[in-house]
Amino acid sequence: MINSIWFVVLAFMLAGYAVLDGFDLGxxxxxxxxxxxxRERGTLIDAIGPVWNGNEVWLLAAGGAMFAAFPRLYASSFxxxxxxxMLVLWLLLLRGLGIEFRHQVxxxxxxxxxxxxxxxxxxxxxxxxxxxxxxxLRGVPLDExxxxxxxxxxxxxPFAILxxxxxxxxxxxxxxxxxxxxxxxxxxxxxRQFARALWFVAVALLVAIVAASFVVRPxxxxxxxxxxxLSIVPxxxxxxxxxxxxxxxxxxxxxAFLACGVLIAGTIASVAAGLYPFLLPGRPExxxxxxxxxxxxxxxxxxxxxxxxxxxxxxxxxxxxxxxYRIWRGKVTSVYH
Amino acid sequence: xxxxxxxxxxxxxFTIMFHYLFPVLTIGLGVLIAVxxxxxxxxxxxxxxxAARFWARIFAITFATGVVTGIPMEFQFGTxxxxxxHFAGPVVGQTLFMEGVFAFFAESSFLGVLLFGERRVGxxxxxxxxxxxxxxxxxxxxFIVATNAWMQHPxxxxxxxxxxxxxxxxxxxxxxxVRWQYPHVxxxxxIVGSAVMAGIxxxxxxxxxxxxxxxxxxxxxxxxxxxxxxxxxxxxGSFQGENVARYQPAKMAAMEGLFETQPRAGIAIIxxxxxxxxxxxxxxxxxxxxxxxxxxxxxxxxxGLNDIPVDQHPxxxxxxxxxxxxxxxxxxxxxxxxxxxxxxxxxxxxxSRGMLWGxxxxxxxxxxxxxxxxxxxxxxxxxxxxxGVQRTxxxxxxxxxxxxxxxxxxxxxxxxxxxxxxxxxxxxxIVNRGPEGGEEHEPLGSIGxxxxxxxxxx
Numbered sequence: 001m002i003n004s005i006w007f008v009v010l011a012f013m014l015a016g017y018a019v020l021d022g023f024d025l026g027x028x029x030x031x032x033x034x035x036x037x038x039r040e041r042g043t044l045i046d047a048i049g050p051v052w053n054g055n056e057v058w059l060l061a062a063g064g065a066m067f068a069a070f071p072r073l074y075a076s077s078f079x080x081x082x083x084x085x086m087l088v089l090w091l092l093l094l095r096g097l098g099i100e101f102r103h104q105v106x107x108x109x110x111x112x113x114x115x116x117x118x119x120x121x122x123x124x125x126x127x128x129x130x131x132x133x134x135x136x137l138r139g140v141p142l143d144e145x146x147x148x149x150x151x152x153x154x155x156x157x158p159f160a161i162l163x164x165x166x167x168x169x170x171x172x173x174x175x176x177x178x179x180x181x182x183x184x185x186x187x188x189x190x191x192r193q194f195a196r197a198l199w200f201v202a203v204a205l206l207v208a209i210v211a212a213s214f215v216v217r218p219x220x221x222x223x224x225x226x227x228x229x230l231s232i233v234p235x236x237x238x239x240x241x242x243x244x245x246x247x248x249x250x251x252x253x254x255x256a257f258l259a260c261g262v263l264i265a266g267t268i269a270s271v272a273a274g275l276y277p278f279l280l281p282g283r284p285e286x287x288x289x290x291x292x293x294x295x296x297x298x299x300x301x302x303x304x305x306x307x308x309x310x311x312x313x314x315x316x317x318x319x320x321x322x323x324x325y326r327i328w329r330g331k332v333t334s335v336y337h
Numbered sequence: 338x339x340x341x342x343x344x345x346x347x348x349x350x351f352t353i354m355f356h357y358l359f360p361v362l363t364i365g366l367g368v369l370i371a372v373x374x375x376x377x378x379x380x381x382x383x384x385x386x387x388a389a390r391f392w393a394r395i396f397a398i399t400f401a402t403g404v405v406t407g408i409p410m411e412f413q414f415g416t417x418x419x420x421x422x423h424f425a426g427p428v429v430g431q432t433l434f435m436e437g438v439f440a441f442f443a444e445s446s447f448l449g450v451l452l453f454g455e456r457r458v459g460x461x462x463x464x465x466x467x468x469x470x471x472x473x474x475x476x477x478x479x480f481i482v483a484t485n486a487w488m489q490h491p492x493x494x495x496x497x498x499x500x501x502x503x504x505x506x507x508x509x510x511x512x513x514x515v516r517w518q519y520p521h522v523x524x525x526x527x528i529v530g531s532a533v534m535a536g537i538x539x540x541x542x543x544x545x546x547x548x549x550x551x552x553x554x555x556x557x558x559x560x561x562x563x564x565x566x567x568x569x570x571x572x573x574g575s576f577q578g579e580n581v582a583r584y585q586p587a588k589m590a591a592m593e594g595l596f597e598t599q600p601r602a603g604i605a606i607i608x609x610x611x612x613x614x615x616x617x618x619x620x621x622x623x624x625x626x627x628x629x630x631x632x633x634x635x636x637x638x639x640x641g642l643n644d645i646p647v648d649q650h651p652x653x654x655x656x657x658x659x660x661x662x663x664x665x666x667x668x669x670x671x672x673x674x675x676x677x678x679x680x681x682x683x684x685x686x687x688x689s690r691g692m693l694w695g696x697x698x699x700x701x702x703x704x705x706x707x708x709x710x711x712x713x714x715x716x717x718x719x720x721x722x723x724x725g726v727q728r729t730x731x732x733x734x735x736x737x738x739x740x741x742x743x744x745x746x747x748x749x750x751x752x753x754x755x756x757x758x759x760x761x762x763x764x765x766x767i768v769n770r771g772p773e774g775g776e777e778h779e780p781l782g783s784i785g786x787x788x789x790x791x792x793x794x795x
Contacts, residue, residue: 049449049453050449050452050453051449053404053445053448053449054442054445054446054449056404056408057437057441057442057445059408060408060411060437060441061434061437061438061441061442063411063412063415063437064411064430064433064434064435064436064437064438065434066430067414067415067422067426067429067430067433067434068426068427068430068431068433068434069430071422071423071425071426071427071430071500072423072426074414074415074422074426074430075415075419075420075422075423075426075734076419077415078412078415078416078419078422079415079416079417079419079734079736079737080736082416082734082736082737082741082745083741083744083745085412085416086409086416086745086748089408089409089412090748090752092405092408093405093406093408093409093752093756096401096404096405097401097402097405097756097759100397100398100401101398101401101759101763104398104763104766105763105766147419147735147736148736149736298426298427298430298500298502299427299497299500299502301502301503301504302427302428302431302502302503305431305503305506306430306431306434309431309434309435309438309506310434310438313434313435313438313439314438316438316439316442316443317438317442320442320443320446321442321446323446324446324449327449327450327454327457327458328449
């Protein structure tokens with residue numbers, strides 16, 4: 001029971017990260033598309049400036065939760081995806097510097113250089129996160145001790161690449177919707193146009209990945225047949241996708257953005273629901289069926305202590321997050337005048 | 338030890354030492370900014386508010402650099418130390434996770450308010466934000482040091498099926514080892530913050546620029562520098578030494594270069610350990626002091642390295658020299674800040690150019706002392722990763738080869754060189770512009786280039 005609760009906690013943390021830092025990454029992906037000149041790009045950075053760091057902390061907290069609750073998953077997946085993960089760490093570093101160092105020097109070349117760093121590292125991060133999630137869904141070649149070597153030849157299979165492109169498309173939509181919510185004038189109009197176009201891209205990619213996952217993971221269907229009530233998770237995601245379109249038509253920026261959050265969280269929850277009780281499934285041909293919430297977990301006593309800590313900690317986190325977003329609510333221009 | 342283990346150790350050592358250059362400053366500065374804001378709130382002296390805004394700008398770039406170099410630390414346990422993570426994750430995962438939910442969220446959300454929100458939230462809430470940023474940094478340090486303390490002296494756990502299981506969270510958080518290690522670490526970080534503040538102030542006074550602000554910086558930096566260079570020795574340093582002697586006798590013997598088990602063991606002021614002839618070359622020893630410091634008795638017997646199995650020896654020379662660098666610098670800091678504080682009290686400090694030169698040039702040395710202290714802690718723990726329980730040679734990832742780690746180590750070195758250059762460049766720019774550039778409502782952080790702000794400027 002406690003193992004299942006931790007599975008839900010981990011999925012929640014990852015979904016939280018994807019929804020929150022997802023729009024920061026999304027802003028990076030459309031940074032040069034929507035921000036046409038230096039000042040406009042400055043506005044886009046302002047739109048995420050005070051919140052991006054708190055959003056990124058969700059990734060650290062998710063990593064911490066994994067370390068505490070499923071140490072074997074933490075050890076096996078991070079050492080297995082070694083090079084890819086190191087690439088993610090370096091890109092996270094560059095993305096952070098792009099946001100924080102850009103404004104430090106009042107020189108167009110300096111700012112342009114950081115704009116490029118920010119945009120490229122955000123897009124690559126979105127791609128790598130998508131590739132990683134798709135590989136988890138597809139399964140990895142685990143040996144009998146539950147370890148693997150995730151070389152790029154293993155990781156860059158067609159399904160994973162499709163997952164990566166999907167992630168770039170959906171997060172770009174998410175970022176454009178955030179920009180539409182936070183800005184005014186030309187930038188705002190352009191963000192809406194981008195969002196409308198990106199919606200079709202995102203939906204087409206979603207359809208493609210769902211179709212592909214029937215091929216890659218046929219057992220998923222059985223999973224959902226056995227527990228029909230779980231089907232509500234993908235249905236919520238689909239509803240989110242549809243509502244984005246509806247709210248975009250009504251020019252309701254806030255609800256369109258929230259609907260996109262539902263789509264992203266719903267997609268990750270669907271993957272989690274399909275995988276349960278597996279955390280990192282092995283490929284069908286590998287020696288190991290995979291790491292599950294039982295064989296990868298900490299002893300029960302540790303799990304129980306960590307859950308208490310988690311519930312107390314998350315209550316605080318929710319208070320902080322609500323406060324931060326309340327203080328920085330409103331359009332960017334009105335925020336600083 | 339295999340190549341893979343050695344490269345993994347170099348990578349961890351390089352990335353953690355580079356990373357810690359930044360938190361060691363933000364811990365100290367965070368507290369000092371909160372002090373400046375408190376003085377401002379109570380005395381309505383605008384000079385202190387201006388000083389707080391200036392240091393918040395330094396804090397912002399330091400914090401950002403600390404964050405981006407800190408993320409790899411959270412994940413490196415899994416990438417390069419998979420067997421350690423598998424063994425110790427149920428215990429050390431807890432504290433790392435607690436750092437995330439209790440400290441990072443508080444720090445990052447209140448930092449936004451401290452940097453950009455002065456006009457939006459009013460003076461009291463802005464003061465609260467400064468205090469919360471300091472609290473967040475101190476808490477963050479606590480969870481990290483508690484994690485390290487468990488690796489130095491594992492408590493509140495039992496081994497079940499080859500893995501550590503936590504038996505009591507409180508037991509781990511109140512580890513007797515952390516009770517003095519944590520204050521000692523914080524005290525060291527406070528010296529860094531104080532020395533940097535006093536050093537920049539001394540630079541302004543020597544260069545005859547921003548002299549009003551320079552006097553505030555020197556005053557606050559010298560007073561807090563004296564306070565914390567004393568507390569680094571007494572009580573925190575001396576009790577931490579007792580802890581080491583009690584729980585890690587091999588580390589203590591290596592720190593003092595003590596080969597023979599002996600009564601009336603002394604502390605070596607200088608000397609070079611010769612590990613082949615097993616003696617300290619050309620030593621100057623204060624006899625009986627080590628026995629007294631550990632046991633409160635000048636005649637007590639202290640165990641030397643010759644009576645500790647060789648497969649449990651740490652690398653003796655590194656530990657010995659790092660310890661002596663830390664302790665020697667610590668003594669110099671006490672003398673320097675005491676003299677500066679005396680001149681401040683007599684009212685001569687701001688005119689005493691020699692003393693100001695000393696304060697300015699001392700700036701890098703507290704960093705060296707802090708890092709040397711951590712080298713003692715970590716190298717002195719070898720050959721164990723969890724003291725007495727898991728060896729470093731049994732802790733690294735088997736599925737990551739030496740070649741892969743070499744690749745990423747070189748990558749980190751290149752990337753961090755760039756980060757270091759950028760940080761120093763931006764630090765120098767902020768210092769060069771000085772505190773007077775910061776008008777009350779000028780945004781301090783990433784809002785600076787936004788169209789909104791560009792419009793607001795004349």
